[in-house]
Amino acid sequence: MTMSEIKVLSSGGVTGTIGFVAGAARGGIKTEGNDVGLIACERHFARAAAVFTRNQVKAAPVLVSARHAAGEFVAGIVFSAGNANCCTGERGTENARRMCELAAAKIGCRPHEILVCSTGIIGHQLPMDKVEDGISKIQLTRGDETDQAVARASMTTDTVPKHFAAQREIDGKMVTVGGQAKGVGMIGPDMAPLAAQSTWHATMLAFLTTDAQVEKTRLQSTLERIVERTFNSVTVDGDTSTNDSCFLLAGGQSGVEINDANQMEFDELLESVCVELAKKVARDGEGATKLVTIEVAGAATESDAKKIALTIANSPLVKTAIFGRDPNWGRLAMAAGRAGVVFDAGKLSIQLGDVEVFRNGEPTNFDLHAAEAAMQPPDLTIKVLMGEGEASWRAWTCDFSYDYVKINAEYHT
Amino acid sequence: MTMSEIKVLSSGGVTGTIGFVAGAARGGIKTEGNDVGLIACERHFARAAAVFTRNQVKAAPVLVSARHAAGEFVAGIVFSAGNANCCTGERGTENARRMCELAAAKIGCRPHEILVCSTGIIGHQLPMDKVEDGISKIQLTRGDETDQAVARASMTTDTVPKHFAAQREIDGKMVTVGGQAKGVGMIGPDMAPLAAQSTWHATMLAFLTTDAQVEKTRLQSTLERIVERTFNSVTVDGDTSTNDSCFLLAGGQSGVEINDANQMEFDELLESVCVELAKKVARDGEGATKLVTIEVAGAATESDAKKIALTIANSPLVKTAIFGRDPNWGRLAMAAGRAGVVFDAGKLSIQLGDVEVFRNGEPTNFDLHAAEAAMQPPDLTIKVLMGEGEASWRAWTCDFSYDYVKINAEYHT
Numbered sequence: 001m002t003m004s005e006i007k008v009l010s011s012g013g014v015t016g017t018i019g020f021v022a023g024a025a026r027g028g029i030k031t032e033g034n035d036v037g038l039i040a041c042e043r044h045f046a047r048a049a050a051v052f053t054r055n056q057v058k059a060a061p062v063l064v065s066a067r068h069a070a071g072e073f074v075a076g077i078v079f080s081a082g083n084a085n086c087c088t089g090e091r092g093t094e095n096a097r098r099m100c101e102l103a104a105a106k107i108g109c110r111p112h113e114i115l116v117c118s119t120g121i122i123g124h125q126l127p128m129d130k131v132e133d134g135i136s137k138i139q140l141t142r143g144d145e146t147d148q149a150v151a152r153a154s155m156t157t158d159t160v161p162k163h164f165a166a167q168r169e170i171d172g173k174m175v176t177v178g179g180q181a182k183g184v185g186m187i188g189p190d191m192a193p194l195a196a197q198s199t200w201h202a203t204m205l206a207f208l209t210t211d212a213q214v215e216k217t218r219l220q221s222t223l224e225r226i227v228e229r230t231f232n233s234v235t236v237d238g239d240t241s242t243n244d245s246c247f248l249l250a251g252g253q254s255g256v257e258i259n260d261a262n263q264m265e266f267d268e269l270l271e272s273v274c275v276e277l278a279k280k281v282a283r284d285g286e287g288a289t290k291l292v293t294i295e296v297a298g299a300a301t302e303s304d305a306k307k308i309a310l311t312i313a314n315s316p317l318v319k320t321a322i323f324g325r326d327p328n329w330g331r332l333a334m335a336a337g338r339a340g341v342v343f344d345a346g347k348l349s350i351q352l353g354d355v356e357v358f359r360n361g362e363p364t365n366f367d368l369h370a371a372e373a374a375m376q377p378p379d380l381t382i383k384v385l386m387g388e389g390e391a392s393w394r395a396w397t398c399d400f401s402y403d404y405v406k407i408n409a410e411y412h413t
Numbered sequence: 414m415t416m417s418e419i420k421v422l423s424s425g426g427v428t429g430t431i432g433f434v435a436g437a438a439r440g441g442i443k444t445e446g447n448d449v450g451l452i453a454c455e456r457h458f459a460r461a462a463a464v465f466t467r468n469q470v471k472a473a474p475v476l477v478s479a480r481h482a483a484g485e486f487v488a489g490i491v492f493s494a495g496n497a498n499c500c501t502g503e504r505g506t507e508n509a510r511r512m513c514e515l516a517a518a519k520i521g522c523r524p525h526e527i528l529v530c531s532t533g534i535i536g537h538q539l540p541m542d543k544v545e546d547g548i549s550k551i552q553l554t555r556g557d558e559t560d561q562a563v564a565r566a567s568m569t570t571d572t573v574p575k576h577f578a579a580q581r582e583i584d585g586k587m588v589t590v591g592g593q594a595k596g597v598g599m600i601g602p603d604m605a606p607l608a609a610q611s612t613w614h615a616t617m618l619a620f621l622t623t624d625a626q627v628e629k630t631r632l633q634s635t636l637e638r639i640v641e642r643t644f645n646s647v648t649v650d651g652d653t654s655t656n657d658s659c660f661l662l663a664g665g666q667s668g669v670e671i672n673d674a675n676q677m678e679f680d681e682l683l684e685s686v687c688v689e690l691a692k693k694v695a696r697d698g699e700g701a702t703k704l705v706t707i708e709v710a711g712a713a714t715e716s717d718a719k720k721i722a723l724t725i726a727n728s729p730l731v732k733t734a735i736f737g738r739d740p741n742w743g744r745l746a747m748a749a750g751r752a753g754v755v756f757d758a759g760k761l762s763i764q765l766g767d768v769e770v771f772r773n774g775e776p777t778n779f780d781l782h783a784a785e786a787a788m789q790p791p792d793l794t795i796k797v798l799m800g801e802g803e804a805s806w807r808a809w810t811c812d813f814s815y816d817y818v819k820i821n822a823e824y825h826t
Contacts, residue, residue, distance in 0.1 A: 057750035057758040087746055087758075089775045122743025123776045186730055186747065237729040239744070240751035316650040316729070316813075317599055317821055324822030330535025331652070333500055334599065337470035338653035345470040345500075362502045363536045400729075402818050408730055409737030409814075 005168050006272050009176070012165030013147025014039050016178035017209040019253035021142050024153035027134020029082035029120070029127060034153035036134035039207055039249075040076035040107045046209075046249040047216050048074035048115065049223035051191035053244035059086035061116040062245060064096040068112050069247070072216075075109035077207055077247055078102070078116050078135065081154050081182070084203065085118040085126050086242045095126045102135040117245050119182065119203045120156055151180040154205055157407060158184045162280040166272050170212070170265050175254045177270050179208040181277040185286040185408065187236035188314065189244045191227055193220060203241035206231055206277060212266060213252035222258075223248045226267060230274035233306065233395045236285035237404075238314035282396040287403030292322055293381045296336075297392040304341040305393035308384065311339035312395070319400030322380065327371035329357040336384055347387030353380065360387070418581050419685050422589070425578030426560025427452050429591035430622040432666035434555050437566035440547020442495035442533070442540060447566035449547035452620055452662075453489035453520045459622075459662040460629050461487035461528065462636035464604035466657035472499035474529040475658060477509040481525050482660070485629075488526040490620055490660055491516035491548065494567050494595070497616065498531040498539050499655045508539045515548045530658050532595065532616045533569055564593040567618055570820060571597045575693035579685050583625070583678045588667045590683050592621040594690040598699040598821065600649035601727065602657045604640055606633060616654035619644055619690060625679055626665035635671075636661045639680060643687035646719065646808045649698035650817070651727035695809040700816030705735055706794045709749075710805040717754040718806035721797060724752035725808070732813030735793065740784035742770040749797055760800030766793065773800070 009016050019042050024034040050069035052062045068074065078099050085092050100114040118126065151161035165178035183189075183204035214222070227246055248270075258266045283291040294312050299305035312318055315335035321328035329350050336348065346361035353374035357366045374380075422429050432455050437447040463482035465475045481487065491512050498505050513527040531539065564574035578591035596602075596617035627635065640659055661683075671679045696704040707726050712718035725731055728748035734741035742763050749761065759774035766787035770779045787793075 055747060055750035056752075056754070056756050057746045057761070084743075087743060087771070087774065087776060122746065123771075186744075188751070190751070239728050239730045239747060242743075242747050242750060315652050316817070317652045320818050320821035323818065326822070330497075330500060330655075331599075333470045333535065334468060334652060334655050337468035337655060338601070338603070339469075341469070343469050348470065358500065358536075361500065363500060400818060401822075402815050404729070405733050405736065405813060405815050405818060408733035409739070 006166050006269055007168060009165040009167065011144040012178050013151055013163030013180045014178045014207055014209045015142035015146050016165030017176045018211040019043060019251040020209045021140040022146050022150040023138040023140045024149045025134045025137035027130040029080055029130050034149065035081045036131060037150045037153040038076060038078050038103055038106065038138050038140065039150065040140055041249055041251045043251060044075040044109050045073035046251045047214055047219050049220040049248045050115065051193055051224060051227050051246050053241055054190045054192055055240050055242050057242045059084050059118060059243040060088055060092035061085055061096040061118045062243060063093060064100065065115045065245060068115055071112055073113060074115055074249060075113040076103060076107055078114055079154055079205065080118045080131055081156055082120040083118060083124055083126050084120045084122045084243050086122045088125050091125055095128055098128060099131060102132060106135060106138065115247050117205050119205055119243055122242060154182040157286055158182055159284055162277055164273050164276040166269060168265065168269050170256050170262050173254055173256045175212045175256050175269060177208060177210045177273045179206060179273045179277050181206040181281055183281050184284045185236055186239045186241040187234065187281060187285065188238035188240045189231045189234065190240045191232055191244050191246055193224060203243045204231060204281060206246040208248040208273065210250050211252065211254035212250055213257040214250040218258060219248060219250050222267065222270065226270050226274050230271060230278045234278040234282050235310060235313045235395065235397050236282065279396055282398050285398035286407045287401040288398030289401055290322060290399045291379050292397045292399065294395045294397065295381060295383045296386065298386040298388060299391040300389040302391045302393055305391045307341050308336050308339040309393045309395035311335050313397035316400055323399035323401045325375040327352050327357060327375050332382065332384065333358060343386055343388050349385040351383040419579050419682055420581060422578040422580065424557040425591050426564055426576030426593045427591045427620055427622045428555035428559050429578030430589045431624040432456060432664040433622045434553040435559050435563040436551040436553045437562045438547045438550035440543040442493055442543050447562065448494045449544060450563045450566040451489060451491050451516055451519065451551050451553065452563065453553055454662055454664045456664060457488040457522050458486035459664045460627055460632050462633040462661045463528065464606055464637060464640050464659050466654055467603045467605055468653050468655050470655045472497050472531060472656040473501055473505035474498055474509040474531045475656060476506060477513065478528040478658060481528055484525055486526060487528055487662060488522035489516060489520055490528045492530040492567055492618065493544055494532050494569055496531060496533040496537055496539050497535045497656050499535045501538055504538055508541055511541060512544060515545055519548060519551065528660050530618050532618055532656055535655060567595040570699055571595055572697055575690055577686050577689040579682060581678065581682050583669050583675050586667055586669045588625045588669050588682060590621060590623045590686045592619060592686045592690050594619040594694055596694050597697045598649055599652045599654040600647065600694060600698065601651035601653045602644045602647065603653045604645055604657050604659055606637060616656045617644060617694060619659040621661040621686065623663050624665065624667035625663055626670040627663040631671060632661060632663055635680065635683065639683050639687050643684060643691045647691040647695050648723060648726045648808065648810050649695065692809055695811050698811035699820045700814040701811030702814055703735060703812045704792050705810045705812065707808045707810065708794060709797045709799065711799040711801060712804045713802040715804045715806055718804045720754050721749050721752040722806045722808035724748050726810035729813055736812035736814045738788040740765050740770060740788050745795065745797065746771060756799055756801050762798040764796040
């Protein structure tokens with residue numbers, strides 16, 4: 001079995017999956033465009049898996065969704081953009097619950113069968129009249145235009161909608177995973193299930209649908225495993241949001257049940273969708289001019305490799321050098337060294353694209369023009385080889401530009 | 414006894430302390446200005462304490478200094494600026510040793526009685542002809558002009574020399590601590606003694622002198638304790654350098670021996686100098702328009718308070734908001750929440766200057782104009798009250814401006 005058996009849907013998202021419909025409308029929370037959305041399982045009894053931000057300050061919808069995701073079935077996901085409903089106290093919780101009621105009334109299920117998300121500014125109450133007005137106008141449909149509209153409705157400072165779908169045959173039948181994501185700033189997701197956390201709050205939102213049939217415990221562990229390798233390995237600024245949420249709804253309409261024998265095939269399919277969405281998030285990072293993939297290999301453990309990859313991916317000095325297209329491998333060595341992982345710097349090697357600039361702790365006699373040329377492409381891969389073992393990890397980031405400062409110094413309270 | 418008994422020397426630095434001389438000269442490593450310096454104890458047998466970067470990639474001079482600092486006595490410190498002598502292999506180590514030999518010949522001691530530091534670009538061999546030429550021209554003197562010249566010689570992208578000295582009476586005699594520091598980028602020091610570390614590499618350099626008489630073990634533990642509260646709590650970009658080093662030389666000429674009874678008085682004196690130098694580093698941070706003090710109080714443990722203070726101090730979203738003079742307390746709550754510390758967000762309170770904007774997990778009814786006014790001063794204090802216990806910590810940082818990006822995207826390899 002090879003990854004090449006996975007077929008990318010030419011255009012697709014959450015309704016690329018059989019059995020799901022969605023819609024978006026404008027309530028008026030954002031200054032322009034649609035700002036509320038709804039994704040629904042037509043059968044009303046999808047299995048749901050969810051992970052939420054590990055941030056100790058958790059938004060009201062995170063708390064409400066965590067409770068609802070624990071139930072037997074979930075019928076849909078409602079979301080709003082422009083206001084995070086975070087640090088809003090009891091009234092915030094009531095408003096998140098009210099969003100579930102509105103969505104439930106719309107699709108004909110019970111309020112606790114709805115998952116809810118919000119994204120936007122922290123510390124302001126949701127304008128519920130606008131939210132209600134928006135949700136009342138939503139029309140549930142399917143297709144490419146719907147997928148794009150629903151992905152677009154969740155955007156805040158995002159510049160492009162992010163959606164993707166892929167399918168593969170499992171046990172002789174076609175299984176699809178569709179998804180959408182939003183988030184370009186306050187991006188350093190670190191999501192885990194609520195039960196594994198001590199307290200709560202998230203702004204990368206990712207919604208995934210599949211027509212595979214998956215038992216609830218299996219669905220949750222699958223999502224956790226794949227999120228760790230994808231969304232939890234993407235960063236723009238390392239600032240883990242109070243609202244980050246990722247939901248996976250499994251409707252089962254394909255008739256293919258996931259079991260120990262075909263789990264890996266399903267993992268690969270789900271990961272292919274999450275990787276694409278994670279890369280879209282990094283590529284659209286606030287002010288980004290480049291998508292940067294950091295590959296760390298030869299580490300003693302996966303945990304070590306992940307720490308090193310994310311420390312490099314979050315280093316302001318690395319990110320500004322990449323913006324300046326400077327083959328400044330010294331900053332890469334510095335960032336690897338400050339990751340809190342013990343290693344022998346004398347075994348460290350670094351490649352910029354295909355150019356090896358550092359080998360076993362010393363600079364190679366590389367051609368500066370080749371190294372400079374390696375820094376030019378809009379998609380850049382940096383490889384760090386530790387020489388300590390066989391574990392590897394991949395992280396995605398973007399460069400740090402004047403526009404990042406502009407966007408975040410001018411986005412006023 | 415109060416801190417007010419500490420008297421700041423109107424202008425002073427490493428030679429503000431009785432028994433120390435210093436000098437700087439130009440070897441031609443930097444494009445302009447003096448770039449080598451020497452600080453010497455006239456008696457040639459100062460006690461030395463040293464801490465170095467915890468970065469796993471450690472520069473050659475760090476490795477050499479660690480060995481020399483372990484000896485019985487130290488006679489002086491030699492440094493160069495413009496080239497970090499890092500990732501330079503065996504030849505780098507030989508060059509760092511050669512710098513010690515040159516300095517030892519100059520002041521008449523043995524090479525292993527010299528501590529050595531370099532700062533600048535990573536991955537290039539030191540131009541030893543220039544280093545030798547520079548060191549040969551150094552004249553050892555004392556006084557304000559010397560202090561300023563020696564502090565200036567250690568600068569790279571620093572815009573101002575950073576030096577400070579203070580004194581107080583201990584056991585009826587005057588004791589002085591003088592110091593200098595350099596560093597404005599790749600600043601997120603995390604220094605510890607070599608013995609406590611598994612491997613090695615630093616670019617905040619801080620040199621301290623005192624005329625107190627302090628037994629070696631006591632001197633080392635004193636430096637570690639004070640560095641943790643000062644230099645290890647300052648950040649510009651969180652990027653812990655490969656070369657960070659902090660040395661404290663105690664010459665003993667005051668005739669005052671530090672013991673259990675007067676240790677606290679000496680701690681206060683040393684801390685007063687280190688705090689001033691740390692603040693000067695943050696204030697001169699690359700592209701900085703503000704010095705920002707983050708005070709975290711009411712935490713369960715000091716370790717918790719430090720993690721929260723430094724996570725806020727390193728948050729790109731917090732730092733860009735401060736550059737934009739935006740009272741964006743939501744980003745402060747977010748950053749506190751992602752510090753890896755478990756706490757109850759419902760007890761969290763935040764003050765911008767004197768304006769309480771967030772109390773017990775909810776925004777106060779604060780006056781937006783007052784909050785905006787609180788963001789204007791060049792020296793800004795942000796207080797975060799956890800409501801979890803009695804531990805507190807202080808960190809110093811600066812804002813994140815267009816000029817940070819400019820300086821670091823244009824500083825080419």
